[in-house]
Amino acid sequence: MNEAQTALTADRPTGHLHLGHYVGSLKNRLVLQGKHKCLIMIADVQALSDNFDNPQKVKENIKEVCKDYLAVGLNPDKCTIFVQSRVPELSELTMYYLNLVTLARLERNPTVKAELKQKDWEDSIPMGFLCYPISQAADITAFKATLIPVGEDQLPMIELSNEIVRRFNRLYNSDVLVESEAVLSDTKRLIGIDGKSKASKSLNNAIFLSDSEKNIKEKINNMYTDPNHIKITDPGTVEGNVVFAYLDAFFEDKQELVSLKKQYTKGGLGDSVLKSLLNDVLQALLKPIREKRESILDDDIEKILIDGSRAARNVSQNTLREVKEAIGL
Numbered sequence: 209m210n211e212a213q214t215a216l217t218a219d220r221p222t223g224h225l226h227l228g229h230y231v232g233s234l235k236n237r238l239v240l241q242g243k244h245k246c247l248i249m250i251a252d253v254q255a256l257s258d259n260f261d262n263p264q265k266v267k268e269n270i271k272e273v274c275k276d277y278l279a280v281g282l283n284p285d286k287c288t289i290f291v292q293s294r295v296p297e298l299s300e301l302t303m304y305y306l307n308l309v310t311l312a313r314l315e316r317n318p319t320v321k322a323e324l325k326q327k328d329w330e331d332s333i334p335m336g337f338l339c340y341p342i343s344q345a346a347d348i349t350a351f352k353a354t355l356i357p358v359g360e361d362q363l364p365m366i367e368l369s370n371e372i373v374r375r376f377n378r379l380y381n382s383d384v385l386v387e388s389e390a391v392l393s394d395t396k397r398l399i400g401i402d403g404k405s406k407a408s409k410s411l412n413n414a415i416f417l418s419d420s421e422k423n424i425k426e427k428i429n430n431m432y433t434d435p436n437h438i439k440i441t442d443p444g445t446v447e448g449n450v451v452f453a454y455l456d457a458f459f460e461d462k463q464e465l466v467s468l469k470k471q472y473t474k475g476g477l478g479d480s481v482l483k484s485l486l487n488d489v490l491q492a493l494l495k496p497i498r499e500k501r502e503s504i505l506d507d508d509i510e511k512i513l514i515d516g517s518r519a520a521r522n523v524s525q526n527t528l529r530e531v532k533e534a535i536g537l
């Protein structure tokens with residue numbers, strides 16, 4: 209990663225951003241924005257694929273997600289923040305890529321499979337939803353991005369995108385499209401505060417970057433620990449314990465954490481002590497983010513999105529032209 213490359217990543221405007229986004233992707237973006245060309249997309253077209261009956265929710269959250277970006281320190285002078293629906297070239301590229309992927313291949317995607325399980329569409333799956341990984345390939349390749357800072361759930365999407373790139377270049381005898389790779393963090397997947405395998409906006413099982421002090425405390429108090437750890441002296445289990453999973457992700461004194469785990473496993477360490485420690489850690493992390501967020505003006509957000517979308521459009525128009533030329537259109 210020595211030479212400057214292009215990094216691209218996106219979030220669906222389906223709610224405010226949470227701690228999973230922070231450790232899984234936003235922290236890496238903060239590192240990348242100083243060193244590489246960075247593009248950050250608010251994926252409203254993709255968000256509509258499972259919220260087509262609630263466009264107002266998607267619209268409102270574009271602003272909220274952008275506020276979260278600025279609050280954590282993403283800087284529009286160092287990265288291009290844009291809205292997917294304002295770059296129509298991405299939809300046009302998607303059309304060309306749709307021909308290169310089979311239905312069977314889409315149905316095998318493990319992330320899409322897991323997401324379909326959460327919804328109750330049965331055999332009425334919208335085509336837009338099933339095809340969203342193809343539109344992600346368009347998002348990545350339109351900017352010739354090579355670095356994708358994401359959580360682990362996005363690995364199948366990057367794999368598919370690379371398959372499309374190879375198929376396109378081979379089929380049309382071209383070198384227009386470039387392959388990309390995931391930039392993963394130490395916490396590739398933060399579990400939900402309810403113990404479910406992933407914290408997510410759609411499941412509303414997360415601590416949000418904009419949560420109030422009181423809210424954070426309540427969420428921590430309600431976290432599962434070990435149901436068999438009843439008395440302080442009882443031996444406790446670290447595995448599957450939500451409080452420890454969050455300490456793993458956010459408590460920086462790793463040596464101290466090892467000794468807390470030992471003590472908990474042996475018996476003699478109460479859940480309330482651990483929860484209080486986690487509360488201190490998360491309050492300290494989130495207070496400055498929340499305060500910065502509250503100072504951001506809506507008008508400033510709109511200007512950032514207009515400028516960013518214009519810049520993103522310029523780049524994607526070039527790629528689209530090259531893609532059409534390669535096909536022979």
Ligand code: ATP
Nearest residue numbers: 219220222228232358359396397398407408409410
């Ligand atoms: P939704 O439920 O609407 O899909 P989400 O919470 O999954 O929302 P996305 O907008 O789909 O969030 O994801 C944006 C980015 O954040 C992706 O790179 C994704 O991998 C990452 N991410 C989301 N949730 C987590 C998590 N719990 N742990 C690590 N990374 C995450």
Ligand code: MG
Nearest residue numbers: 220361408409
């Ligand atoms: Mg998601």
